[in-house]
Amino acid sequence: MALPALLARLQCKEYKNWMKAGMCLQMLQSPLQGYIDREMQSFHRQLAGKIKAPRHRKRCQCRAIGKKFEPACPVCAQWKELILSHHNNRKGEIHWGNSDPSLWPTHYWEVAKVYMPHGQAKLKGSKNCDPAALLNLINNCDHFKVSNTRVKEIIKCRNELMHSCNMKVSSSWLSSFGQKMYDLIAEFTHVPDLVKEGDKMQEVLLSNWNVGDLGVYEVDGPVKLQNQNIHTLKGYSEILEKTLSPYEAERLLIEQMIQELYLKIEEQGSVTKEDGDKVSQLKLFLSQNEDLKYDFQEDLVQFDILLKNHDVLQSEGWIHKKHLAAFVVVLSLAILTTTTTKGPPFAALSTLLVSKDFHLLIFQVSVIVEHLLKDLWLFMCPTNNSSLQTSDGNLKSNVYGQLKFKQDGNPNNYAVKVS
Incomplete structure:
Protein backbone atom coordinates (compact mmCIF):
# COMPACT_ATOMS: atom_id res chain seq x y z
CA MET A 1 0.00 0.00 0.00
CA GLY A 215 7.86 3.27 -5.40
CA VAL A 216 7.05 3.83 -1.72
CA TYR A 217 5.51 1.16 0.47
CA GLU A 218 4.54 0.74 4.07
CA VAL A 219 6.38 -2.00 5.93
CA ASP A 220 6.73 -3.02 9.54
CA GLY A 221 9.25 -0.66 11.15
CA PRO A 222 10.79 2.39 9.46
CA VAL A 223 9.39 3.49 6.11
CA LYS A 224 11.57 2.19 3.27
CA LEU A 225 12.03 3.19 -0.33
CA GLN A 226 12.67 0.79 -3.16
CA ASN A 227 16.37 1.63 -3.24
CA GLN A 228 17.12 3.49 -0.01
CA ASN A 229 16.24 3.72 3.65
CA ILE A 230 14.69 7.06 4.51
CA HIS A 231 17.45 7.87 6.99
CA THR A 232 20.04 8.05 4.18
CA LEU A 233 18.28 10.91 2.42
CA LYS A 234 20.55 13.59 3.81
CA GLY A 235 23.39 12.40 1.60
CA TYR A 236 21.46 13.10 -1.57
CA SER A 237 24.46 13.24 -3.92
CA GLU A 238 24.82 9.47 -3.60
CA ILE A 239 21.10 8.81 -4.06
CA LEU A 240 21.01 10.71 -7.32
CA GLU A 241 23.24 8.08 -8.96
CA LYS A 242 19.98 6.16 -9.41
CA THR A 243 16.61 7.36 -10.60
CA LEU A 244 14.71 9.18 -7.88
CA SER A 245 11.27 8.15 -6.78
CA PRO A 246 8.77 10.99 -6.13
CA TYR A 247 9.14 10.25 -2.40
CA GLU A 248 12.89 10.82 -2.52
CA ALA A 249 12.54 13.86 -4.75
CA GLU A 250 10.12 15.48 -2.30
CA ARG A 251 12.56 15.16 0.59
CA LEU A 252 15.45 16.51 -1.45
CA LEU A 253 13.47 19.49 -2.71
CA ILE A 254 12.35 20.48 0.78
CA GLU A 255 15.88 20.03 2.09
CA GLN A 256 17.27 22.28 -0.62
CA MET A 257 14.65 24.93 0.12
CA ILE A 258 15.64 24.89 3.77
CA GLN A 259 19.37 24.98 3.08
CA GLU A 260 18.96 27.88 0.67
CA LEU A 261 17.00 29.78 3.29
CA TYR A 262 19.75 29.17 5.85
CA LEU A 263 22.40 30.42 3.42
CA LYS A 264 20.40 33.55 2.62
CA ILE A 265 19.97 34.40 6.30
CA GLU A 266 23.67 33.73 6.93
CA GLU A 267 24.70 36.02 4.09
CA GLN A 268 22.32 38.80 5.23
CA GLY A 269 23.31 38.44 8.86
CA SER A 270 19.67 38.87 9.91
CA VAL A 271 16.15 37.52 9.45
CA THR A 272 14.02 39.79 7.28
CA LYS A 273 10.22 39.88 7.37
CA GLU A 274 10.16 37.92 4.11
CA ASP A 275 12.46 35.28 5.62
CA GLY A 276 10.34 35.12 8.76
CA ASP A 277 7.18 34.57 6.70
CA LYS A 278 8.82 31.81 4.69
CA VAL A 279 10.12 30.08 7.83
CA SER A 280 6.63 30.25 9.32
CA GLN A 281 5.05 28.76 6.21
CA LEU A 282 7.60 25.96 5.98
CA LYS A 283 7.19 25.20 9.66
CA LEU A 284 3.41 25.03 9.29
CA PHE A 285 3.64 22.76 6.24
CA LEU A 286 6.08 20.33 7.89
CA SER A 287 4.15 20.30 11.16
CA GLN A 288 0.90 19.41 9.38
CA ASN A 289 2.46 16.30 7.79
CA GLU A 290 3.59 13.74 10.34
CA ASP A 291 6.05 11.97 8.02
CA LEU A 292 7.77 15.23 7.09
CA LYS A 293 7.63 16.43 10.67
CA TYR A 294 9.62 13.35 11.69
CA ASP A 295 12.21 13.66 8.89
CA PHE A 296 12.80 17.39 9.45
CA GLN A 297 12.49 17.60 13.22
CA GLU A 298 15.95 19.17 13.59
CA ASP A 299 15.02 21.89 11.12
CA LEU A 300 11.78 22.57 12.99
CA VAL A 301 13.85 23.26 16.10
CA GLN A 302 16.01 25.67 14.07
CA PHE A 303 12.88 27.35 12.73
CA ASP A 304 11.71 28.06 16.27
CA ILE A 305 15.07 29.66 17.06
CA LEU A 306 15.00 31.77 13.90
CA LEU A 307 11.45 32.94 14.54
CA LYS A 308 12.26 33.81 18.13
CA ASN A 309 15.28 35.86 17.04
CA HIS A 310 13.17 37.48 14.33
CA ASP A 311 10.58 38.55 16.90
CA VAL A 312 13.30 40.04 19.11
CA LEU A 313 14.81 41.94 16.19
CA GLN A 314 11.40 43.23 15.15
CA SER A 315 10.79 44.41 18.71
CA GLU A 316 14.16 46.16 18.88
CA GLY A 317 13.53 47.64 15.45
CA TRP A 318 10.20 49.02 16.63
CA ILE A 319 11.83 50.70 19.63
CA HIS A 320 14.42 52.23 17.32
CA LYS A 321 11.67 53.44 14.97
CA LYS A 322 9.80 55.06 17.87
CA HIS A 323 12.93 56.99 18.87
CA LEU A 324 13.48 58.03 15.28
CA ALA A 325 9.84 59.08 14.95
CA ALA A 326 10.12 61.20 18.10
CA PHE A 327 13.17 62.97 16.71
CA VAL A 328 11.42 63.63 13.39
CA VAL A 329 8.41 65.10 15.22
CA VAL A 330 10.63 67.43 17.24
CA LEU A 331 12.58 68.42 14.13
CA SER A 332 9.37 69.11 12.22
CA LEU A 333 8.01 71.19 15.10
CA ALA A 334 11.21 73.17 15.22
CA ILE A 335 11.16 73.81 11.47
CA LEU A 336 7.54 74.97 11.59
CA THR A 337 8.34 77.24 14.52
CA THR A 338 10.99 79.07 12.48
CA THR A 339 8.23 80.65 10.40
CA THR A 340 6.63 82.38 13.41
CA THR A 341 9.36 82.66 16.02
CA LYS A 342 12.18 85.14 16.12
CA GLY A 343 15.51 84.73 17.85
CA PRO A 344 19.01 83.36 17.25
CA PRO A 345 18.22 79.61 17.61
CA PHE A 346 15.44 79.66 15.02
CA ALA A 347 17.25 81.90 12.56
CA ALA A 348 20.32 79.69 12.80
CA LEU A 349 18.21 76.61 12.09
CA SER A 350 17.06 77.99 8.74
CA THR A 351 20.67 78.61 7.72
CA LEU A 352 21.70 75.09 8.74
CA LEU A 353 18.89 73.51 6.74
CA VAL A 354 20.20 75.25 3.64
CA SER A 355 23.86 74.37 4.35
CA LYS A 356 22.99 70.71 5.21
CA ASP A 357 25.39 70.74 8.19
CA PHE A 358 23.59 67.98 10.07
CA HIS A 359 25.88 67.98 13.13
CA LEU A 360 25.07 71.60 13.78
CA LEU A 361 21.45 70.97 12.84
CA ILE A 362 21.05 68.37 15.58
CA PHE A 363 22.65 70.73 18.10
CA GLN A 364 20.40 73.59 17.08
CA VAL A 365 17.29 71.42 17.38
CA SER A 366 18.38 70.61 20.94
CA VAL A 367 18.65 74.32 21.73
CA ILE A 368 15.20 74.94 20.23
CA VAL A 369 13.70 72.12 22.29
CA GLU A 370 15.19 73.72 25.40
CA HIS A 371 13.57 77.04 24.50
CA LEU A 372 10.23 75.37 23.84
CA LEU A 373 10.35 73.55 27.19
CA LYS A 374 11.22 76.79 28.96
CA ASP A 375 8.32 78.65 27.33
CA LEU A 376 5.97 75.77 28.10
CA TRP A 377 7.08 75.67 31.75
CA LEU A 378 6.73 79.44 32.18
CA PHE A 379 3.29 79.32 30.61
CA MET A 380 2.15 76.57 32.96
CA CYS A 381 3.70 78.12 36.09
CA PRO A 382 3.50 81.91 35.67
CA THR A 383 3.59 82.71 39.38
CA ASN A 384 6.89 80.95 40.01
CA ASN A 385 8.71 81.81 36.84
CA SER A 386 11.22 84.11 38.53
CA SER A 387 12.59 81.22 40.60
CA LEU A 388 12.87 79.03 37.52
CA GLN A 389 15.21 81.29 35.58
CA THR A 390 18.92 81.96 35.92
CA SER A 391 20.60 85.25 35.16
CA ASP A 392 21.15 84.22 31.53
CA GLY A 393 17.49 83.27 31.03
CA ASN A 394 18.01 79.49 30.82
CA LEU A 395 15.37 77.16 32.21
CA LYS A 396 16.23 75.56 35.53
CA SER A 397 14.29 72.84 37.30
CA ASN A 398 14.84 69.81 39.47
CA VAL A 399 13.78 67.56 36.59
CA TYR A 400 15.83 68.83 33.66
CA GLY A 401 18.71 70.58 35.39
CA GLN A 402 20.46 73.47 33.67
CA LEU A 403 21.70 72.71 30.14
CA LYS A 404 24.69 74.67 28.96
CA PHE A 405 26.03 74.11 25.45
CA LYS A 406 29.59 75.22 24.84
CA GLN A 407 31.25 75.30 21.44
CA ASP A 408 35.00 74.63 21.62
CA GLY A 409 35.92 76.18 18.30
CA ASN A 410 35.13 73.05 16.26
CA PRO A 411 31.56 73.34 14.87
CA ASN A 412 31.12 69.54 15.21
CA ASN A 413 32.06 69.28 18.90
CA TYR A 414 29.92 70.41 21.80
CA ALA A 415 30.20 70.01 25.53
CA VAL A 416 26.99 69.51 27.50
CA LYS A 417 26.92 70.28 31.20
CA VAL A 418 24.08 69.39 33.52
CA SER A 419 23.96 71.20 36.85
Whole structure:
Protein backbone atom coordinates (compact mmCIF):
# COMPACT_ATOMS: atom_id res chain seq x y z
CA MET A 1 0.00 0.00 0.00
CA ALA A 2 1.42 3.42 -0.95
CA LEU A 3 2.36 5.82 1.79
CA PRO A 4 -0.92 7.64 2.60
CA ALA A 5 0.68 10.96 3.51
CA LEU A 6 2.46 11.34 0.18
CA LEU A 7 -0.63 10.27 -1.75
CA ALA A 8 -2.70 12.83 0.15
CA ARG A 9 -0.28 15.64 -0.75
CA LEU A 10 -0.26 14.57 -4.39
CA GLN A 11 -4.02 15.06 -4.55
CA CYS A 12 -3.19 18.73 -4.95
CA LYS A 13 -2.34 19.17 -8.62
CA GLU A 14 -0.27 22.32 -8.10
CA TYR A 15 1.83 20.59 -5.46
CA LYS A 16 2.32 17.62 -7.80
CA ASN A 17 3.46 20.08 -10.50
CA TRP A 18 5.94 21.60 -8.08
CA MET A 19 7.38 18.18 -7.31
CA LYS A 20 7.61 17.16 -10.98
CA ALA A 21 9.58 20.27 -11.90
CA GLY A 22 11.87 19.77 -8.91
CA MET A 23 12.44 16.15 -9.85
CA CYS A 24 13.42 17.14 -13.41
CA LEU A 25 15.96 19.59 -12.01
CA GLN A 26 17.44 16.86 -9.84
CA MET A 27 17.75 14.62 -12.89
CA LEU A 28 20.14 17.18 -14.41
CA GLN A 29 22.58 16.71 -11.58
CA SER A 30 24.31 13.41 -12.22
CA PRO A 31 25.06 13.86 -15.96
CA LEU A 32 26.11 17.49 -15.42
CA GLN A 33 28.48 16.49 -12.63
CA GLY A 34 30.60 14.24 -14.80
CA TYR A 35 30.58 16.61 -17.76
CA ILE A 36 31.47 19.70 -15.73
CA ASP A 37 34.19 17.88 -13.81
CA ARG A 38 35.98 16.97 -17.05
CA GLU A 39 35.55 20.44 -18.52
CA MET A 40 36.83 22.26 -15.43
CA GLN A 41 39.96 20.11 -15.32
CA SER A 42 40.63 21.07 -18.94
CA PHE A 43 39.87 24.73 -18.21
CA HIS A 44 42.22 24.71 -15.22
CA ARG A 45 45.08 23.35 -17.32
CA GLN A 46 44.55 26.14 -19.85
CA LEU A 47 44.73 28.82 -17.16
CA ALA A 48 47.70 27.25 -15.39
CA GLY A 49 49.66 27.32 -18.64
CA LYS A 50 49.36 31.12 -18.72
CA ILE A 51 50.60 31.74 -15.18
CA LYS A 52 54.18 32.83 -14.66
CA ALA A 53 55.28 31.43 -11.33
CA PRO A 54 58.50 30.08 -9.80
CA ARG A 55 58.87 26.29 -9.85
CA HIS A 56 59.47 25.92 -6.14
CA ARG A 57 56.85 28.25 -4.71
CA LYS A 58 55.68 28.14 -1.15
CA ARG A 59 51.96 28.14 -0.58
CA CYS A 60 50.84 31.73 -0.13
CA GLN A 61 48.65 33.07 2.66
CA CYS A 62 46.12 34.88 0.46
CA ARG A 63 42.54 34.62 1.68
CA ALA A 64 39.24 35.75 0.21
CA ILE A 65 36.30 36.92 2.31
CA GLY A 66 32.78 37.05 0.93
CA LYS A 67 32.69 39.08 -2.28
CA LYS A 68 36.09 40.66 -1.75
CA PHE A 69 39.60 39.47 -2.59
CA GLU A 70 42.74 41.56 -2.74
CA PRO A 71 45.74 39.40 -3.76
CA ALA A 72 48.80 39.67 -1.54
CA CYS A 73 51.13 37.86 -3.93
CA PRO A 74 51.84 38.16 -7.68
CA VAL A 75 50.74 34.60 -8.48
CA CYS A 76 47.27 35.06 -6.98
CA ALA A 77 47.02 38.40 -8.75
CA GLN A 78 47.60 36.62 -12.09
CA TRP A 79 45.03 33.94 -11.25
CA LYS A 80 42.45 36.54 -10.25
CA GLU A 81 42.95 38.44 -13.50
CA LEU A 82 42.58 35.26 -15.58
CA ILE A 83 39.51 34.04 -13.67
CA LEU A 84 37.85 37.42 -14.12
CA SER A 85 38.68 37.49 -17.84
CA HIS A 86 36.54 34.34 -18.27
CA HIS A 87 33.72 35.44 -15.93
CA ASN A 88 30.49 36.47 -17.65
CA ASN A 89 29.43 38.48 -14.60
CA ARG A 90 32.71 40.21 -13.82
CA LYS A 91 30.95 43.49 -13.00
CA GLY A 92 28.37 41.80 -10.77
CA GLU A 93 28.57 39.78 -7.58
CA ILE A 94 31.45 37.31 -7.44
CA HIS A 95 31.71 35.11 -4.37
CA TRP A 96 35.48 34.92 -3.96
CA GLY A 97 34.96 33.54 -0.46
CA ASN A 98 33.76 30.26 -1.99
CA SER A 99 37.35 29.34 -2.78
CA ASP A 100 40.84 29.25 -1.30
CA PRO A 101 43.09 31.33 -3.62
CA SER A 102 46.24 29.64 -2.33
CA LEU A 103 44.97 26.40 -3.91
CA TRP A 104 44.19 27.81 -7.36
CA PRO A 105 47.48 26.60 -8.92
CA THR A 106 46.88 22.97 -7.87
CA HIS A 107 43.14 22.39 -7.30
CA TYR A 108 40.87 22.90 -10.31
CA TRP A 109 37.68 22.87 -8.25
CA GLU A 110 38.82 25.85 -6.17
CA VAL A 111 38.83 27.82 -9.43
CA ALA A 112 35.43 26.42 -10.41
CA LYS A 113 33.83 27.63 -7.16
CA VAL A 114 34.52 31.28 -8.03
CA TYR A 115 31.91 30.95 -10.80
CA MET A 116 29.27 29.57 -8.42
CA PRO A 117 26.77 31.12 -5.97
CA HIS A 118 27.37 31.64 -2.26
CA GLY A 119 27.65 28.60 -0.02
CA GLN A 120 30.13 26.40 -1.90
CA ALA A 121 33.21 26.92 0.29
CA LYS A 122 33.18 23.47 1.92
CA LEU A 123 32.44 21.52 -1.26
CA LYS A 124 35.42 19.69 -2.72
CA GLY A 125 34.10 18.57 -6.10
CA SER A 126 31.22 18.43 -8.57
CA LYS A 127 29.66 15.37 -6.88
CA ASN A 128 28.80 17.52 -3.88
CA CYS A 129 27.06 20.24 -5.90
CA ASP A 130 23.34 20.58 -6.52
CA PRO A 131 21.86 21.49 -9.93
CA ALA A 132 21.63 25.21 -9.09
CA ALA A 133 25.36 25.47 -8.40
CA LEU A 134 26.24 23.57 -11.58
CA LEU A 135 23.92 25.65 -13.77
CA ASN A 136 25.36 28.88 -12.36
CA LEU A 137 28.86 27.63 -13.10
CA ILE A 138 27.92 26.99 -16.74
CA ASN A 139 26.23 30.39 -16.95
CA ASN A 140 29.11 32.37 -15.41
CA CYS A 141 32.12 30.72 -17.07
CA ASP A 142 32.67 31.44 -20.76
CA HIS A 143 34.54 28.14 -21.16
CA PHE A 144 31.14 26.56 -21.77
CA LYS A 145 29.98 27.26 -25.32
CA VAL A 146 26.23 27.07 -24.80
CA SER A 147 23.32 29.51 -24.99
CA ASN A 148 23.42 31.55 -21.82
CA THR A 149 19.83 32.59 -22.41
CA ARG A 150 18.61 29.00 -22.16
CA VAL A 151 20.69 28.34 -19.06
CA LYS A 152 19.38 31.51 -17.41
CA GLU A 153 15.79 30.49 -18.15
CA ILE A 154 16.23 27.24 -16.20
CA ILE A 155 18.00 29.06 -13.36
CA LYS A 156 15.05 31.46 -13.22
CA CYS A 157 12.58 28.54 -13.16
CA ARG A 158 14.59 26.87 -10.44
CA ASN A 159 14.56 30.05 -8.31
CA GLU A 160 10.81 30.43 -8.76
CA LEU A 161 10.38 26.84 -7.68
CA MET A 162 12.54 27.19 -4.57
CA HIS A 163 11.04 30.54 -3.59
CA SER A 164 7.46 29.33 -3.88
CA CYS A 165 6.37 29.51 -0.24
CA ASN A 166 3.30 27.34 -0.76
CA MET A 167 5.25 24.85 -2.93
CA LYS A 168 2.74 25.01 -5.77
CA VAL A 169 3.00 25.87 -9.47
CA SER A 170 0.33 25.95 -12.16
CA SER A 171 0.01 23.52 -15.06
CA SER A 172 0.80 26.32 -17.52
CA TRP A 173 4.01 27.09 -15.60
CA LEU A 174 4.96 23.41 -15.69
CA SER A 175 4.31 23.21 -19.44
CA SER A 176 6.53 26.25 -20.05
CA PHE A 177 9.20 24.78 -17.80
CA GLY A 178 9.14 21.51 -19.76
CA GLN A 179 9.77 23.37 -23.04
CA LYS A 180 12.62 25.36 -21.52
CA MET A 181 14.18 22.18 -20.18
CA TYR A 182 13.91 20.60 -23.63
CA ASP A 183 15.66 23.66 -25.13
CA LEU A 184 18.44 23.46 -22.55
CA ILE A 185 19.16 19.78 -23.19
CA ALA A 186 19.33 20.55 -26.92
CA GLU A 187 22.45 22.58 -26.07
CA PHE A 188 24.16 19.46 -24.70
CA THR A 189 23.82 16.93 -27.50
CA HIS A 190 27.54 16.22 -26.92
CA VAL A 191 26.66 14.89 -23.44
CA PRO A 192 24.90 11.53 -24.07
CA ASP A 193 23.96 10.94 -20.42
CA LEU A 194 22.13 14.25 -20.29
CA VAL A 195 20.23 13.47 -23.49
CA LYS A 196 19.06 10.18 -21.91
CA GLU A 197 17.89 12.05 -18.80
CA GLY A 198 15.93 14.37 -21.07
CA ASP A 199 13.82 11.45 -22.28
CA LYS A 200 13.16 10.42 -18.66
CA MET A 201 12.12 13.98 -17.81
CA GLN A 202 9.41 13.85 -20.45
CA GLU A 203 8.09 10.68 -18.81
CA VAL A 204 8.04 12.43 -15.41
CA LEU A 205 6.20 15.47 -16.76
CA LEU A 206 3.56 13.32 -18.46
CA SER A 207 3.11 10.80 -15.62
CA ASN A 208 0.08 10.89 -13.30
CA TRP A 209 2.16 9.45 -10.45
CA ASN A 210 -0.28 6.78 -9.43
CA VAL A 211 0.39 4.16 -6.74
CA GLY A 212 2.64 2.08 -8.98
CA ASP A 213 4.74 5.08 -9.95
CA LEU A 214 5.61 6.14 -6.41
CA GLY A 215 7.86 3.27 -5.40
CA VAL A 216 7.05 3.83 -1.72
CA TYR A 217 5.51 1.16 0.47
CA GLU A 218 4.54 0.74 4.07
CA VAL A 219 6.38 -2.00 5.93
CA ASP A 220 6.73 -3.02 9.54
CA GLY A 221 9.25 -0.66 11.15
CA PRO A 222 10.79 2.39 9.46
CA VAL A 223 9.39 3.49 6.11
CA LYS A 224 11.57 2.19 3.27
CA LEU A 225 12.03 3.19 -0.33
CA GLN A 226 12.67 0.79 -3.16
CA ASN A 227 16.37 1.63 -3.24
CA GLN A 228 17.12 3.49 -0.01
CA ASN A 229 16.24 3.72 3.65
CA ILE A 230 14.69 7.06 4.51
CA HIS A 231 17.45 7.87 6.99
CA THR A 232 20.04 8.05 4.18
CA LEU A 233 18.28 10.91 2.42
CA LYS A 234 20.55 13.59 3.81
CA GLY A 235 23.39 12.40 1.60
CA TYR A 236 21.46 13.10 -1.57
CA SER A 237 24.46 13.24 -3.92
CA GLU A 238 24.82 9.47 -3.60
CA ILE A 239 21.10 8.81 -4.06
CA LEU A 240 21.01 10.71 -7.32
CA GLU A 241 23.24 8.08 -8.96
CA LYS A 242 19.98 6.16 -9.41
CA THR A 243 16.61 7.36 -10.60
CA LEU A 244 14.71 9.18 -7.88
CA SER A 245 11.27 8.15 -6.78
CA PRO A 246 8.77 10.99 -6.13
CA TYR A 247 9.14 10.25 -2.40
CA GLU A 248 12.89 10.82 -2.52
CA ALA A 249 12.54 13.86 -4.75
CA GLU A 250 10.12 15.48 -2.30
CA ARG A 251 12.56 15.16 0.59
CA LEU A 252 15.45 16.51 -1.45
CA LEU A 253 13.47 19.49 -2.71
CA ILE A 254 12.35 20.48 0.78
CA GLU A 255 15.88 20.03 2.09
CA GLN A 256 17.27 22.28 -0.62
CA MET A 257 14.65 24.93 0.12
CA ILE A 258 15.64 24.89 3.77
CA GLN A 259 19.37 24.98 3.08
CA GLU A 260 18.96 27.88 0.67
CA LEU A 261 17.00 29.78 3.29
CA TYR A 262 19.75 29.17 5.85
CA LEU A 263 22.40 30.42 3.42
CA LYS A 264 20.40 33.55 2.62
CA ILE A 265 19.97 34.40 6.30
CA GLU A 266 23.67 33.73 6.93
CA GLU A 267 24.70 36.02 4.09
CA GLN A 268 22.32 38.80 5.23
CA GLY A 269 23.31 38.44 8.86
CA SER A 270 19.67 38.87 9.91
CA VAL A 271 16.15 37.52 9.45
CA THR A 272 14.02 39.79 7.28
CA LYS A 273 10.22 39.88 7.37
CA GLU A 274 10.16 37.92 4.11
CA ASP A 275 12.46 35.28 5.62
CA GLY A 276 10.34 35.12 8.76
CA ASP A 277 7.18 34.57 6.70
CA LYS A 278 8.82 31.81 4.69
CA VAL A 279 10.12 30.08 7.83
CA SER A 280 6.63 30.25 9.32
CA GLN A 281 5.05 28.76 6.21
CA LEU A 282 7.60 25.96 5.98
CA LYS A 283 7.19 25.20 9.66
CA LEU A 284 3.41 25.03 9.29
CA PHE A 285 3.64 22.76 6.24
CA LEU A 286 6.08 20.33 7.89
CA SER A 287 4.15 20.30 11.16
CA GLN A 288 0.90 19.41 9.38
CA ASN A 289 2.46 16.30 7.79
CA GLU A 290 3.59 13.74 10.34
CA ASP A 291 6.05 11.97 8.02
CA LEU A 292 7.77 15.23 7.09
CA LYS A 293 7.63 16.43 10.67
CA TYR A 294 9.62 13.35 11.69
CA ASP A 295 12.21 13.66 8.89
CA PHE A 296 12.80 17.39 9.45
CA GLN A 297 12.49 17.60 13.22
CA GLU A 298 15.95 19.17 13.59
CA ASP A 299 15.02 21.89 11.12
CA LEU A 300 11.78 22.57 12.99
CA VAL A 301 13.85 23.26 16.10
CA GLN A 302 16.01 25.67 14.07
CA PHE A 303 12.88 27.35 12.73
CA ASP A 304 11.71 28.06 16.27
CA ILE A 305 15.07 29.66 17.06
CA LEU A 306 15.00 31.77 13.90
CA LEU A 307 11.45 32.94 14.54
CA LYS A 308 12.26 33.81 18.13
CA ASN A 309 15.28 35.86 17.04
CA HIS A 310 13.17 37.48 14.33
CA ASP A 311 10.58 38.55 16.90
CA VAL A 312 13.30 40.04 19.11
CA LEU A 313 14.81 41.94 16.19
CA GLN A 314 11.40 43.23 15.15
CA SER A 315 10.79 44.41 18.71
CA GLU A 316 14.16 46.16 18.88
CA GLY A 317 13.53 47.64 15.45
CA TRP A 318 10.20 49.02 16.63
CA ILE A 319 11.83 50.70 19.63
CA HIS A 320 14.42 52.23 17.32
CA LYS A 321 11.67 53.44 14.97
CA LYS A 322 9.80 55.06 17.87
CA HIS A 323 12.93 56.99 18.87
CA LEU A 324 13.48 58.03 15.28
CA ALA A 325 9.84 59.08 14.95
CA ALA A 326 10.12 61.20 18.10
CA PHE A 327 13.17 62.97 16.71
CA VAL A 328 11.42 63.63 13.39
CA VAL A 329 8.41 65.10 15.22
CA VAL A 330 10.63 67.43 17.24
CA LEU A 331 12.58 68.42 14.13
CA SER A 332 9.37 69.11 12.22
CA LEU A 333 8.01 71.19 15.10
CA ALA A 334 11.21 73.17 15.22
CA ILE A 335 11.16 73.81 11.47
CA LEU A 336 7.54 74.97 11.59
CA THR A 337 8.34 77.24 14.52
CA THR A 338 10.99 79.07 12.48
CA THR A 339 8.23 80.65 10.40
CA THR A 340 6.63 82.38 13.41
CA THR A 341 9.36 82.66 16.02
CA LYS A 342 12.18 85.14 16.12
CA GLY A 343 15.51 84.73 17.85
CA PRO A 344 19.01 83.36 17.25
CA PRO A 345 18.22 79.61 17.61
CA PHE A 346 15.44 79.66 15.02
CA ALA A 347 17.25 81.90 12.56
CA ALA A 348 20.32 79.69 12.80
CA LEU A 349 18.21 76.61 12.09
CA SER A 350 17.06 77.99 8.74
CA THR A 351 20.67 78.61 7.72
CA LEU A 352 21.70 75.09 8.74
CA LEU A 353 18.89 73.51 6.74
CA VAL A 354 20.20 75.25 3.64
CA SER A 355 23.86 74.37 4.35
CA LYS A 356 22.99 70.71 5.21
CA ASP A 357 25.39 70.74 8.19
CA PHE A 358 23.59 67.98 10.07
CA HIS A 359 25.88 67.98 13.13
CA LEU A 360 25.07 71.60 13.78
CA LEU A 361 21.45 70.97 12.84
CA ILE A 362 21.05 68.37 15.58
CA PHE A 363 22.65 70.73 18.10
CA GLN A 364 20.40 73.59 17.08
CA VAL A 365 17.29 71.42 17.38
CA SER A 366 18.38 70.61 20.94
CA VAL A 367 18.65 74.32 21.73
CA ILE A 368 15.20 74.94 20.23
CA VAL A 369 13.70 72.12 22.29
CA GLU A 370 15.19 73.72 25.40
CA HIS A 371 13.57 77.04 24.50
CA LEU A 372 10.23 75.37 23.84
CA LEU A 373 10.35 73.55 27.19
CA LYS A 374 11.22 76.79 28.96
CA ASP A 375 8.32 78.65 27.33
CA LEU A 376 5.97 75.77 28.10
CA TRP A 377 7.08 75.67 31.75
CA LEU A 378 6.73 79.44 32.18
CA PHE A 379 3.29 79.32 30.61
CA MET A 380 2.15 76.57 32.96
CA CYS A 381 3.70 78.12 36.09
CA PRO A 382 3.50 81.91 35.67
CA THR A 383 3.59 82.71 39.38
CA ASN A 384 6.89 80.95 40.01
CA ASN A 385 8.71 81.81 36.84
CA SER A 386 11.22 84.11 38.53
CA SER A 387 12.59 81.22 40.60
CA LEU A 388 12.87 79.03 37.52
CA GLN A 389 15.21 81.29 35.58
CA THR A 390 18.92 81.96 35.92
CA SER A 391 20.60 85.25 35.16
CA ASP A 392 21.15 84.22 31.53
CA GLY A 393 17.49 83.27 31.03
CA ASN A 394 18.01 79.49 30.82
CA LEU A 395 15.37 77.16 32.21
CA LYS A 396 16.23 75.56 35.53
CA SER A 397 14.29 72.84 37.30
CA ASN A 398 14.84 69.81 39.47
CA VAL A 399 13.78 67.56 36.59
CA TYR A 400 15.83 68.83 33.66
CA GLY A 401 18.71 70.58 35.39
CA GLN A 402 20.46 73.47 33.67
CA LEU A 403 21.70 72.71 30.14
CA LYS A 404 24.69 74.67 28.96
CA PHE A 405 26.03 74.11 25.45
CA LYS A 406 29.59 75.22 24.84
CA GLN A 407 31.25 75.30 21.44
CA ASP A 408 35.00 74.63 21.62
CA GLY A 409 35.92 76.18 18.30
CA ASN A 410 35.13 73.05 16.26
CA PRO A 411 31.56 73.34 14.87
CA ASN A 412 31.12 69.54 15.21
CA ASN A 413 32.06 69.28 18.90
CA TYR A 414 29.92 70.41 21.80
CA ALA A 415 30.20 70.01 25.53
CA VAL A 416 26.99 69.51 27.50
CA LYS A 417 26.92 70.28 31.20
CA VAL A 418 24.08 69.39 33.52
CA SER A 419 23.96 71.20 36.85
